[in-house]
Amino acid sequence: MTTREPDTQAEATGPLETFRRFFALERDVLVLSLAMFAFSLGFQMTNRFLPEYLVALGASGFVVGLFGTVGNIISAVYPYPGGAISDRIGSRYSLTLFGLVSTLGFVVWLLAPDLGALSVAGVTIRPWLWLFVGLLLAQAWKSFGLGATFAVVKQATDPSRLAAGFASTETFRRTAFLVGPVLAAVLIGLHPAFTVSFRYVLAVAVGFGVVGTLAQHFLYDASEDTIGDSFAGVGEIRRDLREMPAALRPLLVGDTLVRFANGMVYVFFVLVVTQLYEVGLEATVSVAGFSYALDLSPAAFFGYLLGVEMLIALLVMAPAAKVAERVGLKPVVALGFAVYAVFPIVLINAPATWGAMALVFAFSGVRFAGLPSHKALIVGPAERGAGGRVTGTYYLLRNTVVIPSAALGGYLWEFVNPELAFTIAAAIGLVGTGYFLVFGEEFEAYA
Template sequence: MTQERVGQGRDESGALGTFRRFFALERDVLVLSLAMFAFSLGFQMTNRFLPEYLVALGASGFVVGLFGTVGNVISAVYPYPGGAISDRIGSRYALTVFGLVSTLGFAVWLLAPGVGPVSLAGVTIQPWIWIFVGLLLAQAWKSFGLGATFAVVKQATEPSRLAAGFASTETFRRTAFLVGPVLAAVLIGLHPAFTVSFQYVLGVAVAFGVLGTIAQHLLYDASEDTLGGSFAGLDRIRRDLREMPTTLRPLLVGDTLVRFANGMVYVFFVLVITRIYQVGFATRISVAGFSYAIDLSPEAFFGYLLGVEMLVALLVMAPAAKAAERVGLKPVVALGFAVYALFPVVLINAPGTAAAMVLVFAFSGLRFAGLPSHKALIVGPAQQGTGGRVTGTYYLLRNTIVIPSAALGGYLWEFVSPEVAFTIAAVVGVIGTGYFLVFGEEFEAYA
């Protein structure tokens, strides 16, 4: 990205120019944001409901925890090779391949209830096994493509505007997080059997995956891609670990503890609503002399709660990114960490009413205030052309350590109690937040 091109982005006039300057929407970032919207819509329509889907297909609470751990393994393993691939072949082609693989994963989830139980070599394969298989594919764009998305924003944005650049992509992405679960809730309400109605959701996710893949391949301008060298195996990984900017280390420690805490309980949020509180929403609305009854099942109500969470996230992310340009990245990141840490204990101890759940999930939305600043703090110190690998290395370390968190949470959920699992998670999260507050360093462009 040349200085001239950056300058052109700043010199636009009018309302659109103001909008583009505020959100740092260079062409590549805009295309990336649209692709993020499509894939995030598909993933968020499905992912947050998958624990309930697993239970409906016969899985236990401990299996749900193992499912979360497999997701953690993917999050740990995929970003580094994904970042290396994007640095090598360019973001356009890398993201196209990752998009196709993710779409295939949505399709596997769609077909899972009709495949099984199947006997293979004397072993009975239950339908919920295919949810694990689909996860290996569906998370490709999200995790393999992580380094590529970070690199695109870094090469298209000035260092002092990184938080604003990430705010633009996150705003598109989190808008999908708002629309996706609400759309899923509507579709889930179309059939009384959850496994059937959720297949409607999965069908729509497949369609958005196809659209997102086509759009990003045709619209993304690859001329500004910076390509690195070929992947050098484990030696390259070890060198990248040694060369990670030292400013990232305190952030990495605090972030890892916070994410470990969240990983212990994240997959169980839907089960708290559907299995513990069993809270839905019922009311009657009168408009122009007509009366309409609204009766949401706990599964559908959970979708609307996620919508509330994302609505709050959308309202706070861009202002928080602008605030970071004045107060620095560190305080904004710490705020997000604190909400991450406290949410589990707030949720598990809240009154089991619809109104209380709305307030609790609105509070959860505040954790996203620090997300653009967090991403800027990760990729900011990276040299040009290495953003994908630096990001991949960071997430390789963080997500490798977080791998057992969901299995631990699943064990506590199944064999001790949900309350203990959520309380321990909150304690770990508070420790991580405190560590970052004490030792975390500011990115010099914001200092």
């Protein structure tokens, strides 16, 4: 791989410059990013707190792991048909449909405590089971719409600028990842009972889902959509698997191992803070001569930790995408993989103090440096009109293998100990990172 020479006039990088360029993007990418912002607010206000919600409704640690595994199944099953639907009917209508279904999922989560324990054919349905039902719906925009979002960016971006294109949309979307958990933390602090305060969060998420769906349906310009062939069934899946660009295979193997490792422990991050360490924040802050007393519960404090994580992510994504234009995508992707891999062992061995937790989650934010380059490396080799299907195929393979990871992590968490679960996860992640470093290939436009 040859190193790219810097441009004669270096472009500014960073989140502010990315926002400036963001509003100069093609209209379809702009509207897509606005919808991403709305749905990401909804997801990030709710998703990272759902394990705590499950436990509050009576679920065990093992059930939390099963919840993560169901999420993995959805992530594996949804993207391929979602990509096929997007390639067939266009991004506008597919994303509108997926948005409506996701919003309905937020509603189910909101109503779960009211549904209570029901008896159907002699089988008692516990309140926490409704969270599984809501998950099947709420993941629709994120997972069904994955191929559509990749295809929209690809068709509007020059190949050599794919990482920058994804960085622009991702930076805007990840701003919601910063705002969402912090807003959730504020709402959670309004009532001492988590099952009450978290429903405030869910109600706001429903509103964001409605806004995102309407925005993408009425503002998106579908005139530039590329429509692929109709879906021909399981045989077409086999054909797409065979015809996946060869350059993606080493990336797929390394990525799968890293994601399997992350999947083992991801749903337990909130429980480490709220139950294992029980770390909140009690402090007095002085500003302009006025003193403010902070008394954050562990659940509320976790929201602010996620805000710290996303603040670092916003600061590093755009510069990392610019670096990728000079050194290639592979080194930047490998950096993100490495942080993914070691984070579990860093978290489980950190001191149980608010300062240590803030530093640990700030470190976690560095993993997002590789995200735009990772997406560019996935969709870059795809032919025009097939971006959604190639993306769907990639995630079908990766997420199918990752399916049992959360259940495995849940078993170790519940029946062995959390430390072993997090240590095994870190080891698997490091193997995946090493494999990609040795065998991973560069996308031609960045070579």
